[in-house]
Amino acid sequence: MRDVPGPALFMPLRPSRRLAWTFGGLHLGAVACALGNDLAIEVRLLVLVCVMLSAWCCLAVHATAGSARSIVVLAWDRQGQWRLVQRDGRVLDAWLEHGAYSHPMLVALALRTKDHGRRRVLVVADRVDADHMRRLRVRLRTTSAQRL
Secondary structure, rough: OOOOOOOOEEEEEEOOHHHHHHHHHHHHHHHHHHOOOOOOOHHHHHHHHHHHHHHHHHHHHHHHHOOOOOOOEEOOOOOOOOOEEEEOOOOOEEEEEEEEOOOOOOOEEEEEOOOOOOOOOEEEOOOOOHHHHHHHHHHHHHHHHHHH
16 A cells, blocks of 8 residues: 555544534524424424434534544554544544545545444544644645545
């Protein structure tokens, strides 16, 4: 495997208020849509329950890092290997699946673990230091440019 340019990255992830507000607003909008349609009341209640479960999962896993499955540390070595540390202490070896979405305020990573599971990690500007965010974005850009 080809070396990835730049030094290894080690990023502890903090809870994110931006993600919490964003997920909360999106799910409240979904609740309003569920209540404002002409479906039968049973279907509306089912949709409401699904939306509330989705909100709880999104907030617990990505925004507040309160779930045992939440990723609290990201590490990326020079060989392209990712190490994900969950809140419960488990360490997962992973690889970047199809690149990443990179924006100055958000990096979305799609990772595949050794046990063939998939993990999505959202890195928002208020979850990491500004220097870590910049280094992650630059390294992702140079890695994808190197593969072309």
